[in-house]
Structure formats: structure tokens, C-alpha cells
Amino acid sequence: MSFSFIHISDIHLGRPFSGLSEYSSDSKTDEIYKTAINRAFNNFIDFAIEKKVDFILISGDTFDSNEQDFDSKLILKNGLKKLENEGIKVFLIAGNHDCLASYNKNTFDFNENSDIKIVGLNSNFNDKFIVNDKEGNKTAVIHALSFRENSFNENPCKYFKTPEVEEKSLFNIGLVHCDLNGQKDSPYAPCSYADLEELNYDYFALGHIHIPSKTGKIQYAGTLQGRNTKETGAHGIKYIKVENGKISEDIFIPMDVIRYEDIDIDLSNTADITASANLINDNITDLISKNENQTCELFLVRVNLTGCVKYFDEINNEFFMGIIDFIKQESHSKCYISQIINNTQVLADIETIKSDEGIAGGIYNKIQDENFVNEVYNTESESIDKLIKACDFNDEEYQLFKSEIINQTKESCINLCGLICADETEGS
Numbered sequence: 001m002s003f004s005f006i007h008i009s010d011i012h013l014g015r016p017f018s019g020l021s022e023y024s025s026d027s028k029t030d031e032i033y034k035t036a037i038n039r040a041f042n043n044f045i046d047f048a049i050e051k052k053v054d055f056i057l058i059s060g061d062t063f064d065s066n067e068q069d070f071d072s073k074l075i076l077k078n079g080l081k082k083l084e085n086e087g088i089k090v091f092l093i094a095g096n097h098d099c100l101a102s103y104n105k106n107t108f109d110f111n112e113n114s115d116i117k118i119v120g121l122n123s124n125f126n127d128k129f130i131v132n133d134k135e136g137n138k139t140a141v142i143h144a145l146s147f148r149e150n151s152f153n154e155n156p157c158k159y160f161k162t163p164e165v166e167e168k169s170l171f172n173i174g175l176v177h178c179d180l181n182g183q184k185d186s187p188y189a190p191c192s193y194a195d196l197e198e199l200n201y202d203y204f205a206l207g208h209i210h211i212p213s214k215t216g217k218i219q220y221a222g223t224l225q226g227r228n229t230k231e232t233g234a235h236g237i238k239y240i241k242v243e244n245g246k247i248s249e250d251i252f253i254p255m256d257v258i259r260y261e262d263i264d265i266d267l268s269n270t271a272d273i274t275a276s277a278n279l280i281n282d283n284i285t286d287l288i289s290k291n292e293n294q295t296c297e298l299f300l301v302r303v304n305l306t307g308c309v310k311y312f313d314e315i316n317n318e319f320f321m322g323i324i325d326f327i328k329q330e331s332h333s334k335c336y337i338s339q340i341i342n343n344t345q346v347l348a349d350i351e352t353i354k355s356d357e358g359i360a361g362g363i364y365n366k367i368q369d370e371n372f373v374n375e376v377y378n379t380e381s382e383s384i385d386k387l388i389k390a391c392d393f394n395d396e397e398y399q400l401f402k403s404e405i406i407n408q409t410k411e412s413c414i415n416l417c418g419l420i421c422a423d424e425t426e427g428s
């Protein structure tokens with residue numbers, strides 16, 4: 001007995017990308033932005049057909065809102081039709097963005113015998129489906145749950161049942177849109193890992209959280225296509241193959257066309273500003289080539305620069321503008337940098353600063369004196385007293401806050417001393 005399925009979730013058809021204004025735009029990238037969702041969705045459909053999977057689980061938030069726009073409905077309907085033609089079954093549940101009540105029978109007119117199931121469309125809770133393999137043997141049980149409204153704050157597990165005796169030899173799957181160990185104010189269908197474990201299923205196809213994750217058999221597929229700077233990294237689907245009742249393949253497969261990334265680059269070992277530009281380019285080239293065989297066509301990258309460098313004062317806006325153009329050219333418009341965060345520091349030669357007889361040496365020696373530092377801090381903290389009180393720190397948090405401020409200020413002072421010394425050396 002063997003079968004395979006795809007777990008996909010949070011497709012959010014109709015959801016716009018955010019923060020694109022920060023990226024350069026031209027006719028080629030505009031076209032990518034416009035077609036990305038549609039193409040990511042079609043990548044998934046093509047993959048399902050090529051792999052001849054037995055069924056597909058769609059774990060909610062297929063649409064971004066209850067008001068399904070025409071384009072989004074068309075994308076979904078055409079995709080589902082292709083799957084139906086191939087005899088691939090689809091089980092789709094509602095999420096908090098596309099509640100069950102929003103699924104109109106006129107749009108999704110699939111009859112009882114259809115391979116496409118919008119779960120709970122007729123009944124309210126816990127639909128159960130038995131799936132057969134190509135030879136007609138029973139292989140899996142899908143326990144699926146959808147909710148009528150956009151908010152639902154009960155634990156969904158109480159609507160599920162552990163497998164019946166005759167189902168125990170089959171592969172049991174829980175399909176639900178839920179907030180696992182959610183910390184938010186208004187969690188949607190909140191539950192814990194332990195609640196799910198107790199149900200004794202073999203796989204949980206969850207939706208709601210947009211970053212893909214896997215804790216054994218409990219998995220979030222994540223959103224199909226990242227749409228903002230928080231949704232970094234690869235996005236796609238989970239492909240699962242089951243042989244003799246056990247998962248034999250469990251793979252995440254990227255399907256995204258546009259990808260947000262954050263990268264840290266340490267400039268410590270670069271000799272000058274050109275070397276740093278080349279190092280940034282090397283990192284971007286690496287990022288692109290690592291994902292060469294994937295569907296991704298455009299990388300939107302936020303770069304965080306760290307390390308201590310001699311040419312500290314050359315890392316400025318002019319350099320950033322230059323880098324953005326340089327990367328766009330070198331990557332043949334496959335990569336855009338949205339933001340460069342400058343966390344570099346001047347490579348301060350402490351010995352030179354220490355022995356400096358001018359301002360730099362003076363400042364350096366002064367900030368080694370703990371009493372002096374505390375005195376300055378106390379005077380300054382009086383003026384930001386309101387802010388500190390508003391933060392409502394406990395003792396430990398306050399001490400952490402204080403030492404962080406002092407350390408950062410000290411660091412800035414030392415950097416400044418380094419710059420002063422460097423200037424003096426240059427001038428002499």
C-alpha cells in the first residue's frame with residue numbers, strides 16, 4: 001500500500017505584496033509582481049500532476065478575504081479543474097480569512113461525487129473522508145474541520161475523534177486551520193501540541209502560520225508565496241509519500257516566484273570599500289545560485305552589514321546607493337536590495353586611542369571610570385524618566401536595559417575616538 005499527497009496552505013489569493021515601493025521597479029519586475037501568485041499556484045498544480053499524487057490537502061486561507069475577487073476565483077477554479085481531470089482529489093478547508101460562509105455554491109458547484117471537497121460546505125463540523133488507492137484499497141482517513149465564521153476561539157481538538165477500530169490500520173490525517181500554542185490576543189482555533197498528539201493521527205496538515213514548520217507529524221505548510229518582509233525564505237508546499245502505513249518521503253518543495261530574504265554580511269576582513277562591495281555581491285551570487293533549480297525569479301533582500309572596518313566613514317548613503325545599482329546589474333535584475341542596515345563599527349586601534357593625548361584619549365580614559373559612567377547615566381535617565389517608566393520594566397529587565405544603553409554608548413564613543421585618531425594620523 002503506497003500513496004502520496006500534497007499539503008498546501010495559506011495561499012491567500014488576492015493578497016497584495018507589501019513594501020514593494022522600497023524596491024526598484026521596471027517593466028520586467030512589474031510583470032513578475034503582477035503574475036507571481038498565479039504562477040506559484042500553477043507551479044503547484046503542475047507538480048501535483050507530474051507526481052501523480054493521490055490527493056491534496058488545502059489547509060485554509062485559500063482566499064485573502066471573504067470577498068473573493070474574480071481573478072482569484074478563476075485561478076482556483078481552473079487549477080481545481082485540472083486536478084479533477086487527472087483524478088486527483090482535493091480537500092479544502094476554510095480559514096479565518098475565508099470562512100466557510102464565504103464559499104458560494106454558485107462558484108464552486110461540485111456535486112457529491114466530485115473529487116473536489118470544500119469541507120463542511122453542507123455539514124457544519126468534522127467531515128471524515130476515506131481515501132482509496134488506485135487499486136481500490138482503503139488507505140487513508142482524512143478528518144477535516146472548517147468553521148463558518150472568520151473568528152473561532154474554541155479548541156478545535158474537541159471536534160475531532162480518535163480513529164475508530166477499523167480505521168486504526170489506515171493512515172489518519174487531521175486537517176485544520178488553527179493557532180498552535182498561539183500567544184496572540186485573539187487566537188483562531190487555539191490548541192496545543194499535546195491536544196493534537198492525543199488524537200493519535202499519523203499526520204496533521206495545519207494552516208494559519210505562514211512560515212513552514214515541522215514538529216514530527218505536526219506540520220504547517222506555510223504560505224505558498226511570501227508577501228512581505230516578515231515572510232522571508234523559501235515558500236512552497238509539503239510533499240508526503242506513505243508506504244506501508246509509514247511516511248517514507250516528507251519533503252518541502254519551494255514554489256515561490258518572489259522571495260524576501262534577510263542576510264548578514266560581516267565586513268571585518270575587507271581591506272577597503274571596493275572589497276566590501278565585492279563581498280556583498282559574492283553573498284548575493286551565492287544566495288541566487290543555491291536556489292538555481294527552483295521556481296524563484298526575484299530576490300528582495302535586506303542586507304545587514306556588521307564587523308569592524310578601517311574605512312568606516314566611507315560606509316555612507318552614497319555607498320548604499322551605489323551598492324543597490326551594482327547588485328541590480330550584477331544579478332541581471334534577479335536581486336533587489338530594499339534596505340542596508342549599517343551595524344559596522346570603526347576598526348579602532350585601542351592602543352593608539354589610549355596613548356592619544358588629545359580629545360580621543362581623554363574620552364577613552366573617562367569612560368573606563370565606572371562612577372563617572374553611572375553619574376552620566378543617572379543625569380540622562382532623569383530626562384527620559386517618563387519613557388523608562390512607561391516601559392514598566394521589572395528589576396532584571398531594567399538592569400539589562402541600562403547596561404545595553406551604557407555599552408552601546410561606550411561603543412559609539414570608542415568608534416568616535418577611533419575616527420578622531422584616524423583623522424589625526426591622516427592629517428600628519
Ligand SMILES: [Mn+2]
Nearest residue numbers: 061095096208
Ligand atoms: Mn489564517
